[in-house]
Amino acid sequence: MISKSGFTKLSISEFEEWIANLKVAKTILYLQQHHTWNPSYISFKNENHFELQLAMRDYHVNNHGWMEIGQHFTTFPDGSILTGRSLEHTPACIFGFNANAICIENLGNFDLGKDAMTAAHKETIVRMTAALCKKFSIPVNSQKIVYHHWFNLSTGERNNGTKNNKTCPGTNFFGGNKVADCEKNFLPLVAKSLGAAAPPAHVRVLKYAYVTADTLNIREDADAKSNKVKGRDAAILGSILRVYEIKNGWYKISSSDHHWVNASYTRDVKRYIVNAHVLNVRSGPGTNYPKVASLSENQEVFVTEEKNNWFKISSDNKWVKKEFLSIAK
Structure with missing residues (x-):
């Protein structure tokens, strides 16, 4: 675990332990999956995690006028994770659907024919999503774990990708960016990762x-x-x-x-x-x-x-x- 420039870099094992012990006052109901599109894999040099994260923060602050980086976490091709915006703050990621959500940006361009996601990256995205679901008692379904592609860019209405939508998190993100793709290819992996993990005691x-x-x-x-x-x-x-x-x-x-x-x-x-x-x-x-x-x-x-x-x-x-x-x- 390394901290620099206000961010902390963690392996997936470190993240699982860290998030399990983190105290968050804010109520969390949803998880968002995104891809950065740019930077993509070609920009990743195996040791420039902080450089890329700083560049994203500078772009969000200077071009969008946001107070800080938009996402809560960024995942990288080698399976590393960098923290971003505090979980106590609302993300700036899906117009109309940011309240009570966590934003995960997965570095890369996962549209068809672009970046082929590494095995380490896949494992981190799945295990990270499972760890967050366990931490915040989020059901593993497509109402609670959402893709940016499912929301109209202008109104924030969820239309499941039918009009005025980004491809994010990519047309080849775990086999596709549609709701059916998520339910067939991604959510079962998250559920399997949770496995026999004991659900939090209901209080x-x-x-x-x-x-x-x-x-x-x-x-x-x-x-x-x-x-x-x-x-x-x-x-x-x-x-x-x-x-x-x-x-x-x-x-x-x-x-x-x-x-x-x-x-x-x-x-x-x-x-x-x-x-x-x-x-x-x-x-x-x-x-x-x-x-x-x-x-x-x-x-x-x-x-x-x-x-x-x-x-x-x-x-x-x-x-x-x-x-x-x-x-x-």
């Missing part, structure tokens, strides 16, 4: 809470005088936290450790599922407001506010009609 989430402060310290006890938890980032504005226990105006946000946040810097939210085939997202609570995105059937969202039978589903004024959401069970 009931009492409710969900939305962080209203710019940063919210996580402490060792339900007391403002308690020490901040070492080695764990503060929760940030807009994060959705899982609440396992309530005590004296504090929320316990870890199922296994005594990690607490002051509830006065949060607002309770509820988890909903889209029950329409396509649901328009507008910039305000009414059809007179412009359409800014779309949601797909069975997509999950957290509702932060209700007004005139409309639900607000993010901190940046995105609203949907209440009747097209059903409470998640």
Whole structure:
């Protein structure tokens, strides 16, 4: 494990141990698979992992104006992994589908006739996906593990690659980039990698809470005088936290450790599922407001506010009609 320029390089075995022990406050529901397209394999020189990652970060910051690199992780042809954006931050990877997701960029161009994925790279992508599914209790299915190709670039609507879509993660990514390809060729490998791994013990989430402060310290006890938890980032504005226990105006946000946040810097939210085939997202609570995105059937969202039978589903004024959401069970 080597760290440089704000990134950490890990082998797949190191990653599996690291992610199993990492504490993440934010609720994770989805995994995204991407390919970088450029840089591709020809740019990889077996020792320039950090150079390539820095170049991607510079491009994202200077050309797109993002605050940091867009992805959470990058995988490389030799099977190595580099960390990117903090998991406490939303990725900048699929328009309209970034909330509560992890973005994995796989270095290479995996369109037909381009880069032939190495065996080491394949193993890392499969095992990494399995490790993340285990860590965050993500079901191995095509509703939760998604390809960029399945989303309209302009609206964010999931159309499974029928109109205005990138080829990402590549037309030959594990045999193809369609939903059927994923279900036939990729997901069975992930499920096999999970194998007999024991699923996490089920601990009931009492409710969900939305962080209203710019940063919210996580402490060792339900007391403002308690020490901040070492080695764990503060929760940030807009994060959705899982609440396992309530005590004296504090929320316990870890199922296994005594990690607490002051509830006065949060607002309770509820988890909903889209029950329409396509649901328009507008910039305000009414059809007179412009359409800014779309949601797909069975997509999950957290509702932060209700007004005139409309639900607000993010901190940046995105609203949907209440009747097209059903409470998640």
